[in-house]
Every structure is written in structure tokens, then in C-alpha cells.
Amino acid sequence: MNMYDTERTEAALDVKNLKISATGVNVHYGQNHALKDVSVQIQDNTVTAFIGPSGCGKSTFLRCLNRMNDTIDICRVDGEILLDGRDIYDKGVDPVQLRARVGMVFQKPNPFPKSIYENVAYGPKIHGLTRSKSEMDQVVERSLRKAALWNEVKDRLQEPGTALSGGQQQRLCIARAIATSPEVLLMDEPCSALDPIATAQVEELIDELRSSFSVVIVTHSMQQAARVSQKTAFFHLGSLVEYGDTSTIFTNPTDPRTESYITGRIG
């Protein structure tokens, strides 16, 4: 992690840079109270990492941010989540449109069993973001370049996306997610299925993506959180324990549970 980057981001912070503001979020899966009164402010052009032991609610919270939890019948979300000052759980908000604005990359690479081109073009196509074939070609190329995949696949865009290697597939999924020009990119353990080289590529990519989006990443690897993020939130047993600058969390945590976790005593 580059100290200069962190300092610049922190210096630029003020209220108008606030992207997502969550207040008092509670999530129930049936009888199970999965997330307890979580409040987080997520800034624009920042990588925010959610860390914590398995089952602590970090993925659940991530999925609240683009209303993916709506697809689970027994899931109930209370509280307020504002995206640019607007409540995303408001009746007037269309979850489908919201998901185009808040893109998501999943734990396991999940390209569509279609061509590489179609994978990236799918989002812009269903939302009508382009008017012509050449415009679409540009979007596809731009997205693949941003995802650092263009050079590897430019000669075989018509090959199936599922034929790529694991790391390439995950970068394809990132390209697919950023093709709709989202404002926020949610990543749910994007490197857990990748080898160290592919992980390094994706991490480098995340750092570059920060210039265009607000990135929220859930990770099990504390080193990864330390490497890529500027802000870190530590979840434990469904509660947000501590949230702050990554450097502070890792060097000088205020809560003893955070310290235990990052030093490997719990988790």
C-alpha cells in the first residue's frame, strides 16, 4: 500500500464525498438476526474493506447495498441506506436499476456461458446504454481494458467466457460489472478462488478502479485488506465492531476484539 495514496484520499475527504450512508441496518433471515444495528459511511473513490470471521454478516451487509437480499424470500432488511442521499429501500426505487448503478462481483467467478464479448455487453445491452454496434464495441473494449484483460482476450472475443482461466474469468466478471458504469462496485471475496498471481492482478486492478468508483470489498485476508483498502470495517457476530482508516485499524485498533482478530487470536 502506498502511503501517499492514502493520505491524499484522506485529505480530500469531506461530506460531499459521501457515497453510501447506512444507519441502523438490521437484517433478519427468518428468526435469525444476522446483522445488528450497523451504521457505516462509505466514501466515493475509496476502497472500503469489510473484514471479520466467517458468518459475521459482512457479506450480508454487502448484499444489502445493492438489494441482492431481496431475492431471498425469508430475508428482512430494516434501517436506512442512502445512496447519494436517496434511500435505496424507498418504494420508488427500482432494485433492477439500482443494481446497474451498484455493480457486484461475486466470490466464485461466474461468467455467463456465452462469448467474452456477450458477457461484457450484456449489462449495457439490457439497459440500452449504447445506440450502435460500434459504440458497444467501444464499451466492451474500455471495460476489458479497465479490467486489465483486453490484451489477453482481444483476439478471441467470440470464445466462451467459461473457457478462460480462473483469474481471467474473475477479471471478466469485473469487466462485466463495470461495463454499466456503476457508481459503486461491491466485491464479495473476489480473490478467494484465485491463485496468488491472479490475486495480485485483481488487487492491482481494484486500486486502479478506485479512481472511477467507490469500491467495497469483503475479504478474509487481512493482508489483502491492508494492501488494497483505505477504510476498513471489522464485523463480529453480526455487529460492526470498529470502522476507520485502514492504517489505524491495523496498527492501533481501539476495540480489543479487533486487535484479537487482526493478530489471529479469534476468527
Added chain:
Amino acid sequence: MTDINTDQAKAERFDWDGAEYSARVNKRKRSELRLKAIGLTAIAAALGMLFLLLSSLISTGYHAFTQTHIKFDVTYDPEFINPDNLARSDYRGLIREVMRENFPEATDDDLRMLSGILSNAAQFKIRDRIVEDPSLLGQTISLNIPVSDPYDQLNKGLINRDTPEQFRRVNDAEIAAFDVLVSRDVVTKPFNWALFTNADSRFPELAGLKGAIVGSFYALLICFALSFPIGIGAAIYLEEFAPRNKVSDLIEVNINNLAAVPSVVFGLLALAVFIGWFGMPRSAPFVGGMTLALMTLPTIIIATRAALKAVPPSIREAALGVGASKQQVVFGHVLPLAMPGILTGTIIGLAQALGETAPLLLIGMNAFITAAPSTPFDSSTALPTQIFIWADSPERGFVSRTSAAILVLLGFLIFMNAIAIFLRNRFERKW
């Protein structure tokens, strides 16, 4: 102290090479061998049954794939043919004349017997030729005419000549006359195309499966046209859109039960509702297809739901994650991926429907109909009901024809299942 500890550890350590353990290993191996033997026996028994079935069908059925014919020179003598009414001339008299030419010393009684050698279709065959081409009047042509069933059986060696005459289907004089024809080298036994080009008939030598095949085809077409879209629609709604509650649970249980309802019940339902209330025609492949659709629907719904469920959730999440609506997810991603499974299930459902007999009997598709249907609304039989009718007929010739019809039905079923397997292998995806 260290020594004692080591000794203790040695004593506690399990003896992997001891007699106790090797007995255990042997026991395990024996039980595995036993299981293997039982499995192989089961497979051998199943194959044996299949072999018995097929060999019995083929050994009786193969006779029906040939038909004895006799080649005669027929002269369209103006004495018997009325040029103004070709369709209603004395063709029986003409046949008798043909026989007189072949057996000059025969008496009138003999001639009646000799005319019986030829199929009842002979007069129609002779008539059709001259109706087609009236210039044949007065000319002589050579015609291949099918023989009637008893002589066909005799020629195929299915009538034992050693049986006492009074128990035999053909008497000594008839055999002698036929043998004369055989010695003149005019008797042939070509492939029995009539089995596929004729509809049903009272006479085995004329009876064919065309009506049944066309009837079955129409019935399956109607069945597919109804059950495929309705079944897929119902399955998509239940699997992807319906809320999980008591009502959808109840629907699910009922669909599963519906798949287990005996087919004869669907036949009774169709009889009461389609024919009774709605006044639809009896014996029509259209009604048959609707009845079979009732039966096939649960199969298709269950197969489709299973295929939809088998699409990995990660694909749905991926599509939802880029902002696809529920409908776009289902029709753009899930359904195409589930299609091979759906098609396989549908074809297997249709194959079941093709072999289904009971409901078709109840709506009258076992009628005696001598013409193939030209539309799905004409009366017709279907393959399984045709087998039922022939199995019920007393004439000897129908015994082999029944087996032949079963072989044809099995052929269609194997063909359909082969398509299903091909589709499954061709489009099977791995994630």
C-alpha cells in the same frame, strides 16, 4: 521414564498387521464381492428378460414383414369389363377366368376354391390398374397379387402339413393347388410394404399400420403443442416467480400426485369432459392428443422444474448483479441453460404418451377404421390401440402382425429416447 512411555505407546498402538485386523479386511472384501455379484446377477436377469421379449417378438413378428404374392397374366377381357363403368365391372369373374387359364382342367367348384387363393384385394388391384389407364382394355398385363392369409401362412411354413386335414386351415386339395403354383415359379415373397402403406383391414394380408402411425403422429403433435408450452409456463412460474407458501406447496403436491394417476382415469375424464360435455368427435387423434397432454403435463412440469433448479444460482446472481430483471434472468439465462433438460424430459414424456393405450381405448381410438386420417379430427386408431385390436383378432395372420406392430412401436420409442440421449449429451454443460 522415557522407556516406559515408549513401551506404553507401543502397547496402545493398534496392530495393523494382526490377525484381528486382517480378518476384518477379508470380511470387507468378501462383502464387496457379494455386492458386485448381486449387481451383476440383477443386470444379467434384466438383460435376459429383454432378450426374451425381443426374441419372442422378432421370431413371430418377422413373418409379417414379408407377404406372399403370385404373379399372374391378367387379360382385361371385354366380356367382364364394362368400358362405361370401369369401377363396377365383373372383376370376380375376371379372376375366375384367370384361374381357368392357369388350371384348364378345373371344375367350377375347383375354380371357387382356386379364386380363394388370392387375397380379397385382388379384384381391387385389378380394377385400380384399368381405372388408372383405360387403354388397357383387351390387353394382357402381368400383375403381382397378394395371396390370402391361409396360403400366406402355408407359404411361410406356419401351417404344419402333417396335421390331420380336418384340423388344418387349408385342405389337401388347396395345398396341392398352391404347390402347383409354387412349382411354376410364380410365387414370390417380397417385403410387405402394405404393412406401412395400408390402413387396417379385416384381411390380415391387407392390414397395415398407416392409419395407426398417422393417428399416433397427429395425437403426439397435439399432445406436444398443448403440453410443452403449458408445462414450461407452469414450471417457470412455480419455480421462479411463485411465492413460497401453503398454496404453492399444495399445487406442487398435486402436480406430483397427478403424475402418478393411472392413465385410465385420464381416459375417463376425457370421455366425460371432452366427448361428453364439449361434444368433440369420438376416435379422433385430436381428442386423443388432448387426453395424452393431460398425462404428459405433470411429467413435463416436473422435468422442467428439475432442469431449472439445476441451473447454478451463480448464473442468476451474475445476471441480477448487472441489473437484469427477473424476467430477463429467466428468459435470457436460466431457460436457455435448462433447455436440454427440458427437451429431454419432454421427449421422454412424449415417448410415454406414444405407448399409452388405456386412455385411447376409452375415447374410442380402438375403432375399426380402414383409412388413414387426413386431419386430426378424423376417426383413427393409434399404434398401441392398433396392437390391441390385432391382438384381439382371430385370424392367424394377425398374430405375426401384432408382433410386427409392437416392433414398429418399439422402434419409434427407441428412436425418441435416442434423440433425448443425444440432446442431453450434445448440450450438457459443465460449470
